Amino acid sequence: MGYSKDIYRLAYEQLEQKRERNKQELERRKQEIEQKIPEYRTARLQLFSLIEEGVRMVSEKRGHLTGTEIKEMANSLECKKRDLLVQNGYPANYLDDIYDCSVCRDTGFVMDRMCTCLDKILRDTAYNQSSIKYILDVQDISDFRLDYYDSYEKNGYPSSRSNMERILAVSKQFIECFDQPAEKSLLFSGSTGLGKTFLSSCVAREILGREHSVFYQTAAKIIDIIEDYKFYRKEAKYDIENAMENIYQSDLLIIDDLGTEARTTYSISAIFEIVNTRLLNHKKMIINSNLGLRDMEQIYTTRLTSRFIGSFHLCEFYGEDIRLLKALK
Numbered sequence: 001m002g003y004s005k006d007i008y009r010l011a012y013e014q015l016e017q018k019r020e021r022n023k024q025e026l027e028r029r030k031q032e033i034e035q036k037i038p039e040y041r042t043a044r045l046q047l048f049s050l051i052e053e054g055v056r057m058v059s060e061k062r063g064h065l066t067g068t069e070i071k072e073m074a075n076s077l078e079c080k081k082r083d084l085l086v087q088n089g090y091p092a093n094y095l096d097d098i099y100d101c102s103v104c105r106d107t108g109f110v111m112d113r114m115c116t117c118l119d120k121i122l123r124d125t126a127y128n129q130s131s132i133k134y135i136l137d138v139q140d141i142s143d144f145r146l147d148y149y150d151s152y153e154k155n156g157y158p159s160s161r162s163n164m165e166r167i168l169a170v171s172k173q174f175i176e177c178f179d180q181p182a183e184k185s186l187l188f189s190g191s192t193g194l195g196k197t198f199l200s201s202c203v204a205r206e207i208l209g210r211e212h213s214v215f216y217q218t219a220a221k222i223i224d225i226i227e228d229y230k231f232y233r234k235e236a237k238y239d240i241e242n243a244m245e246n247i248y249q250s251d252l253l254i255i256d257d258l259g260t261e262a263r264t265t266y267s268i269s270a271i272f273e274i275v276n277t278r279l280l281n282h283k284k285m286i287i288n289s290n291l292g293l294r295d296m297e298q299i300y301t302t303r304l305t306s307r308f309i310g311s312f313h314l315c316e317f318y319g320e321d322i323r324l325l326k327a328l329k
């Protein structure tokens with residue numbers, strides 16, 4: 001679905017703020033220089049009257065200077081201004097227009113193409129909006145560290161490292177095939193501290209980088225949103241409507257901590273309804289849960305787990321607590 005209007009609006013506001021901030025900074029610098037270097041002010045005023053002279057000469061065809069003379073004098077005054085800056089310990093371009101992005105001059109566009117700086121603002125804005133940044137300051141998926149997982153086989157199970165290699169490969173496939181309706185969603189299960197939230201954030205970052213919308217929430221928060229929506233519907237609370245739209249319409253929904261929400265018949269059927277509706281609309285999900293599939297089946301019934309089995313890559317995380325290992329290293 002690309003970026004929402006809100007994301008574009010926020011991104012343009014950011015560009016506008018940059019231009020305004022740079023304009024103010026330039027104004028401040030001008031005042032600073034004219035206070036500190038009186039000759040600079042003199043040169044500027046001389047240049048100004050020279051330009052007036054030039055205009056008069058062109059429009060009234062009179063004056064005691066030739067066009068070439070005016071040009072030469074103007075050039076030498078420009079040089080003088082720069083020299084004065086340098087002599088006083090400032091960079092020669094100290095009073096040039098200031099841009100965060102010199103390519104598009106903070107307009108966001110080069111000719112009719114979007115500048116990379118606007119593209120980045122859009123991605124960052126979408127990323128912040130998806131609320132993942134509150135969970136982790138994530139790294140690139142290529143930085144995912146397998147060396148935290150041990151390489152010993154236990155009780156006939158593959159080592160946690162080779163298990164993670166497989167999960168990482170599945171996650172990369174998920175990213176590459178994200179646009180294909182047949183590609184399955186991801187179910188990350190296993191105890192805390194094994195990297196489920198981290199890996200889902202890495203995947204989210206990649207998906208956002210491909211101009212898709214991502215919505216991240218814990219299962220508990222999603223249930224809150226749905227209950228609020230029922231309660232506030234008539235008042236059309238913007239935040240809640242927006243969140244509801246994201247739960248159903250975002251290109252990728254990440255439900256974190258499934259199983260830690262307060263469980264009621266209502267919440268259980270709400271979770272099923274979201275998962276089922278999104279699957280019917282070929283919309284992808286990543287679901288993180290500390291529960292194993294068997295526990296999930298007991299809580300959420302086979303209605304939900306059969307959806308998981310049919311339409312999700314089942315990725316079971318196991319091994320030692322990575323957070324603990326990281327803290328120890």
Ligand SMILES: [Zn+2]
Binds near residue numbers: 102105106108116117
């Ligand atoms: Zn730019």
